Amino acid sequence: VRDPRAGNARIYSSNPALCLADFIESKVTGLGAPVNDASLIEAANYCDEIMPDGKPRRTINLAITGQASTEDHLEALRAYAGCWIVWDGAEVLLVPNRVATPVGHLSEDSMAEDTIAIDQLPSSDLPTVINVRWTDSTDWPHNDQTETVYHPDVLSGKIEYRASTVNLEGITSRGEASRVG
Numbered sequence: 001v002r003d004p005r006a007g008n009a010r011i012y013s014s015n016p017a018l019c020l021a022d023f024i025e026s027k028v029t030g031l032g033a034p035v036n037d038a039s040l041i042e043a044a045n046y047c048d049e050i051m052p053d054g055k056p057r058r059t060i061n062l063a064i065t066g067q068a069s070t071e072d073h074l075e076a077l078r079a080y081a082g083c084w085i086v087w088d089g090a091e092v093l094l095v096p097n098r099v100a101t102p103v104g105h106l107s108e109d110s111m112a113e114d115t116i117a118i119d120q121l122p123s124s125d126l127p128t129v130i131n132v133r134w135t136d137s138t139d140w141p142h143n144d145q146t147e148t149v150y151h152p153d154v155l156s157g158k159i160e161y162r163a164s165t166v167n168l169e170g171i172t173s174r175g176e177a178s179r180v181g
Contacts, residue, residue: 004037005044016060016080016170017043017094023077024085024092031070034091043083043094053175058082061137062170080170082180127164128154132180134171144169147177 001013001022013019020043021035047058060080064073078085086093128151136145146165153159171177 003044004041014059014061015044015047015056016058016077017047017083017096019060020074020077020081020083020085021092021094023073031074031092036088036091036093039093039095043081043096046083046096046098047081051175051179053173055173055175057176057179059172059176060170061135061172079166080168124160127162128159129161129163131163131165132171132177133165133167133169134174134177135169136174137172145174145177147174149178 001011001015001018002008002025003011003013003015003018017040021040023030024033024035026032047056049057051057058081060077062080068076074085081094082097084095084097086095130149132147132149134145134147136143151159154161166180168177168180171180
């Protein structure tokens, strides 16, 4: 993949933001669209940030072996990279999905009439338990594992148990699966 942090050298990397950008830029398998270097560097650095367990925040260890639409591949790679894909004219920005300082706000006065509708799921529809399916690469044969992440109030019985499962077999460590959940 191309890494703008290394002078645009093509390198092997398990960084999912770099893999996502490579897919977006590919004229053969992807969209053939340019990815903004500054946004790619920010997203790649976010994925490479070392966590308390000594491993990068996000990695990808996945081979795409089946056919799917470009949109399905983009969504899968975007999920691993933990970022949003934003079109800015002819180029693509990768925006890490993390807490950031707001740069503006929406109000009735700042929206053109009938241009946006914001819907929020009622909290009764939101999952309170996330099961992340991941692959234990230390085992042979590689076995799928599940890391379960609970809302703090589920175990005490204060809120209802509502589970959702996320399949991310390209994650190969329990720590990363826990962070994604």
